[in-house]
Amino acid sequence: MLALAISGLTMRFPGLDTPVLSIDRLHLPAGGRLAITGASGSGKSTLINAMTGLDTVTSGSVCWGGTDIAALAAGKRDAFRAANIGLVMQDFHLFPGLSAFENVVLPVRLSRRLKPAECERALHLLETTGIARPDQAIETLSRGEMQRVAVARALLSKPGVIVADEPTASLDRRTGSEVAELIVRLARDEGTTLIVVTHDPALMERLDRRVGLDGGRIVEDSSEVLAA
Numbered sequence: 048m049l050a051l052a053i054s055g056l057t058m059r060f061p062g063l064d065t066p067v068l069s070i071d072r073l074h075l076p077a078g079g080r081l082a083i084t085g086a087s088g089s090g091k092s093t094l095i096n097a098m099t100g101l102d103t104v105t106s107g108s109v110c111w112g113g114t115d116i117a118a119l120a121a122g123k124r125d126a127f128r129a130a131n132i133g134l135v136m137q138d139f140h141l142f143p144g145l146s147a148f149e150n151v152v153l154p155v156r157l158s159r160r161l162k163p164a165e166c167e168r169a170l171h172l173l174e175t176t177g178i179a180r181p182d183q184a185i186e187t188l189s190r191g192e193m194q195r196v197a198v199a200r201a202l203l204s205k206p207g208v209i210v211a212d213e214p215t216a217s218l219d220r221r222t223g224s225e226v227a228e229l230i231v232r233l234a235r236d237e238g239t240t241l242i243v244v245t246h247d248p249a250l251m252e253r254l255d256r257r258v259g260l261d262g263g264r265i266v267e268d269s270s271e272v273l274a275a
């Protein structure tokens with residue numbers, strides 16, 4: 048599991064006078080479970096893109112267990128993300144025309160040959176996430192099942208952290224609640240740090256800390272409220 052230490056982080060975009068994101072300090076211990084909330088446009092996706100290295104930051108540092116990914120070139124950030132960060136997105140990002148199993152192993156297969164142990168782990172993760180037929184075509188699964196496949200895929204390479212961007216937002220309440228329970232349980236069982244952007248109260252209450260954004264700044268931090 049990985050600890051996160053963000054400091055002096057800003058993200059600016061061309062044509063805008065002020066930074067879209069300005070985070071003085073955000074630390075999360077290894078194994079921590081953090082919810083990020085905030086209104087539309089408050090900077091949640093921009094923060095996720097910065098902390099996962101999907102975007103280049105304007106200034107500041109984003110350290111995962113001692114590696115400052117803000118100081119890495121894009122190619123090295125991509126390699127760090129592939130090795131250390133499991134991503135789960137709102138709209139699943141699965142590939143039609145492939146089976147559930149093929150979707151889980153696709154990111155590894157795109158970079159190198161799949162090892163037999165990874166093949167076994169993919170099948171085990173699909174079983175753990177409640178997918179009974181690994182060879183079922185992905186487009187025939189229910190939405191809840193699709194998100195379960197995306198969770199299994201995120202965990203295949205034993206990442207130190209799972210970052211999920213509104214993972215239950217496109218699911219109905221009951222299915223969303225089941226997926227929320229699954230993500231938190233697997234993060235605990237697999238020993239990964241967990242960071243989730245969510246408005247979902249059922250998911251938020253399963254995490255130990257909530258940070259709220261407004262105008263790209265942290266305006267609320269439940270751990271500081273508790274410490275005060």
Ligand SMILES: Nc1ncnc2c1ncn2[C@@H]1O[C@H](COP(=O)(O)OP(=O)(O)OP(=O)(O)O)[C@@H](O)[C@H]1O
Pocket residue numbers: 060061063067085086087088089090091092093094
């Ligand atoms: N590439 C970009 N160029 C210019 N402005 C951007 C860019 N990306 C994001 N922004 C702006 O940054 C602000 C924060 O956007 P962001 O997508 O991070 O918000 P969000 O909290 O994730 O919103 P939502 O909940 O609606 O997805 C918004 O005002 C958005 O218009």
